[in-house]
Amino acid sequence: MDLNFSPEEIAFRDEVRAFIEQNYPKHLKGKVLREDLSKEDFLAWHKILGKKGWSAPAWPKEYGGTGWTATQRYIWLEENARAETIPPLPFGVSMVGPVIYTFGTPEQKQRFLPGILSGEVWWCQGYSEPGAGSDLASLKTRAVREGDHYIVNGQKTWTTLGQHADWGFFLCRTDPNAKQQEGISFLLIDMKSPGVTVRPIKLLDGGYEVNDVFLDNVKVPVDQRIYEENKGWTCAKFLLAHERAGIAGVARSKRNVERLKAIAKAETGDDGKPLIEDDLFQRKLGELEIDLASLEMTELRVLAREQAGKGPGPESSLLKVKGTEIQQRLTELTLEAVGNYAQPFPRGLGSNEFAVGPDYAGAAAPVYFNWRKASIYGGSNEIQRNIIAKMVLGL
């Protein structure tokens, strides 16, 4: 066993670091993720990586992956976090892409994978419905076969960034009489199809990142169904496990710890000394760092398993729970760090916007509130614990 990088891995790290340094768009440096990024901002780095062939490192090489080892992928994520790049969104690269190359026909692979890799096509995830959240398999959106089309009716919700999406992958019920999981199909829907309406939902931080999606007699060609009819649940489960692994966000959290430290250096603590020297604050920061180290080591173990050819299993639930708890604690500590400047919310003034207090303070509260989502989405943390209880502990 060895936790050190080999000389080749160090050379690789230097290579990707230099590539990021030279190619990451200057105007996007330091743009905090949550600040309302435009569609172009979200896609800029993705498109550059697409040209380089680095937009989907985890994919098999034959479909456009990089062929990197798990360690190299880990280094890649670290370096991107370090440079605070805006990463490719997960919906194409980490979610529907793997479903398509795993379950799709050759034609489907040819048709959809290139747009995912290049960043030309924006994907959104149409799983959840108002009545089907944790109990996803109870979804009601109906797809009725008519010749070589499905006619889709229903409502999806919480569709992240659906307002920008070109395409969406949807779970729809094709057999209402079968057992819940057995009557679902996985459909790819062009968001410009007649009958698709996207309505934004305002979140408690004032932002708009999720949407209701209404499907009203939407015509979907049968060749946009992935895998067999009524076998969509297989794709869905496969995808959920992938989604969870990525959700731990270790590299980003490490970067955010550094950000937090910089804030704590700039802030004055209660006793007049820099906050970073405050014993109560130090204790919380120290505990957070230790828990993050533990999560990182656990993630590396899971990665090593994957490298050995065992796909992500129920352990990914552990990464999701611990990863999101750490993300949330980080937002909590950042909120504490900025003191009473957590309160101003000039964003509410719209065009008269001005910064109040230090420039790092403005986002602290909105991010804290917004990030409560992390223990809810991707399968809530209660559901993850249920999975571990059942699948790992056999309870």
Place this chain on the structure above:
Amino acid sequence: MNFDYTEEQNAIRDSLSKWAAQQYDFDKRRAALASEDAWKQNWATFAELGLLAAPLPEEFGGLGGGAIDVSVVAEEFGKALIVEPYIPTVVLGAGALKYAGSAAQKDEHLNAIAGGERIIAFAQAEPKSRWALNDVSTTAKKDGAGYVLNGQKAVVLGAPQADHLLVSARTAGGQRDAKGISLFLVAKNAKGVSTRDYPTIDGTRASEVYFENVSVGADALVGGADGALPLIERIVDEANAAYCSEAVGCMRMMTDLTREYAKTRKQFGRAIAEFQVLQHRMVDMFMASEESYSMALRATIKLGESEQERAKAVSAAKVSIGKLSRFVGQAAVQIHGGMGVTDEMRVGHYFKRVTMIDATFGNVDYHLRRYIALGGEARAA
């Protein structure tokens, strides 16, 4: 021992909650937040209902009540998420005048506060002071009979609505010296006072306030020169006790709303309230609300005791309510699932409010440190 509220206190609670149910429901509140001057109407109602007069002395238009009356009002404010600057005006502004104002100041301002014609905001915190009450860089230099004020105050809650500002300023000593701080009551429209107004994330309003060569007469001084810190500590303790009661109102609502939601939201063919892990979390929310009420009440009752007892009880309440309200807020949102993070649901707004109460006049760490410095319970024995 007696834990009963007086008839007057019960009457205040009832009339306020009845009014809030009709005139300050979630939609009306939302509309009021978006409007520039809807608060004026509400403020006039507070005067009519006697909320503003409740804790003020009878000789100056008040009803002669005290901190318990304020806690009753504050808890109802919490339940209805009322954002108008009641505590800044009635506890901080009126408090300073009540304890240290001259007869003339009391006569002029307390009567006006009771009648709803005066709103005061406490310009205390500064950009670099965090919550330290002794950290004052704003200066008030003697100039003939009066003073000249210079400096910046940060996140002054209620300043956009206020017509007067209670200002802490340094008349002597260094930036963090306990001695040398004085309090002034300054008209917001005085020459040299300017503000940048903004909403806070929980829907209240605040300002950055700038003083540029603001000349005030000697009669603007509240209490003696140089020795205002103990008075500031006192009114801030009283404000914190009231904020704790407000937080309790929020916590009770989050607990209730979450219970109702869990009973109606169905997943896996049953109400999510049937999942034991959620039941236990809701039980913890309930227990947290009860403990918080106890601590808020304890702090309120002890406001009248010695300086040390008062300060310890208030800091103890801020510590436990800071922690417990965070737990309740996070649990309420979590149990609501995706709905919990939407602007449409009320829980999120209560969660924002309790979080900002923690960030007002000292958070958990600040008050834990203060509590320990005061000798905790051990040394008091």
